[in-house]
Amino acid sequence: MLVSDALIEQAMTTTGLDRFDSTSYREGLDVLLADYNSYDHPEPLIERMRGGLVQSLVDRLKTTDYLAKRPELLTRPVERPLFVFGMPRTGTTLLSNLLACDPARRSALTWEIEQPVPPPTTATLKTDPRAIAKLEQEKAMLAARPEMGKYYRNSAVYPNECMFFMIHDFKGLALESRGKLKEYRDWLFQTDMTSAYTYHKRFLQLLQADAPGAWSLKMPSHALWLDTLLETYPDAQLVWAHRDPFTATSSFCSILSMAHRGYTGKVDYEWLGEDCPYQAQLHLDRIMDTRERLGHDRIVDVHYADVMRDPMATIRKLYADLGDTLPPEAEAAMQAWLDENPQGKFGKHEYALDQYGLSVESLAPKFDRYLSQYDVAREG
Template sequence: MSQTLVADELIAQAQSATGLEDFGGNSYREGLDILLGDYNANGASANERLQGSLMMSLCNRLKTTDYLNQNPELLQRPVEKPVFVFGVPRTGTTLLSNLLATDPARRSPLTWEIDDPVPPATSATLTTDPRAVARLEMEKKMLAAMPEMGKYYRSSAIYPNEDVYIMAHDFKTLMWESRGKCPNYRDWLLSTDMTSAYEYHKKYLQVLQHHAPGVWNLKMPSHSLFLETLLKVYPDARLVLTHRDPLTATGSFCGIISQGHGSVGPVDAEYIGQNCLYQAAEHANRVMDFRDQHGEDRVIDVHYADLMNDPISAMRKLYTSLGDDFTTEAEAGMQSWLDDNPQNKFGKHEYNLEKFGLSVDTVKPAFERYLSRYEVEPEGV
């Protein structure tokens, strides 16, 4: 593969690797072209890990499209009353999603099956499929080699993962932008029509639920940016917004994005600070705009402080708001997960605004509207 990434070459390689031709339309192409323009300009295109991610997304789109072509009846199976968790990045969406996933009455897209969806697993093999077992072994070795990664993201092959990795197949997700300086892609993504990405997202779930159905629990902070479009595709969706001190959240956001940039090239801390602050405020503002239009009750609020102080009580309250039964099985699953995953299990993630050219005085004004609207427990930075 050349040092300059060319969309036509990547597409041809994915088709050759899978023996498949049909991408199910070309809605992915505009985003791919804009993204590669940024990657080529910032030098990220030379990174083999990034190249592998691009290929995996193209190949998975080919595989899921082929699976649906062979099983067209799946497109008629509903995705009913899914729960979407979102918020400003680094506000507890991962913790909340992991707790929801322990409820046997719920269905979450697991990390391994998002990465390797075809053939889809059965309900009985979601955690025992050979692909899951292989990923768990790889994960164990990776964490042993880089234990500090556990500070930033509580993940596992058999834990739920973000919708970014599904919507990546339509090349409309901020996940791609987190791999380097991509200002053109970011600006395009924040203004483009996201309908095709959410339509593809639904098709993906229809593949995964073929032999493993259930009420979906889904998570992506940047759903915050596109709630109107989300409801066009999922009109009965239940929406859950997480809250946390935006000063701490922004510092944490900068930290994790710097990890992404560092994995593919040099880190420009000042750029990351400016970009993360802009994006974090945009997440908050777009949710508030949505609530102004649709009413406060259309979205359920969950506070990070409540999840930290008394997680079981916070989850019981959430279930009441969702209209779901908080069963003894759900509570036991959540408590077991909490016991196995204590806070700071892999060390504490330190938040440092100054490292990214930010300060309380520069960050707080960006969230004036948010802080005047919600009572969020201050954490300090």
């Protein structure tokens, strides 16, 4: 059994630190553990869960300590951050990787999310010893399991999701994916996310200490909390990634099945067949509800099919829709990234709805509102 107080004590012992910026993390941690502990899990996987939770607490302690030593960082603005979101598995990763090629943009890179203290400088964003060490680990992993590259296009020096630092507040769907955690999921979808976005901003203020820039950020589930996001970042640029929702749901089920194996040792196909469509519809409905309140033009649309067909034309249009101009050096860097990372470089990610007791016919009512409003290219 995992116990909140014991995890917190372990994190404090590990760091030699004992002060968090707030106690906002505690409710989510307690709800998560109550749900997680209600099931039996193999001891090695409980230890894996423990390690991840303690690391989130360690990172929050270190972030708090660093910002206390450099309080001026909290006065520096985070101006016009760009957020890419949508229902899961709609091409947000590809889009964020392309945006990260623009030298004028700043992305939260995988290695610095995992090891934020001390933050890097602009010159060392991709050459910091921590980045190099992570790249070596990644190289070894792909050599041992090359099939992993087809599921998620990531690297130590590529941008990663805001999720992986928002979970320092223990509010995030990455935690929900670690088993059948319905109580935690339902709590998360109705809870006030203000503290998570407050922490999100603090974390960016840490990362931009000596490596500033115009932030480009991505997390599909920003879709769920756009009103709270805008309370924290009123001048945010919002980009909605669209894709065939039937294909995206199938891919979503597949990705979560891997998380289930990693944290429970088995896959609950029936639960995923219920959970993933529910989440997919909620993502879409909440974006559409928010757009109706904000006005259509407040959110910019990008379609996965357009990115696949002509990525650079799609990026140029995105920049124009945002009121920006795509610089030639950024376009060249994006094209170089595309040339280096062709679709299917590591193989094709295979998935099917019927593995989870689903079909296009059974899902159609969930996506009727969305597909009646948006002309989304079908992939099936």
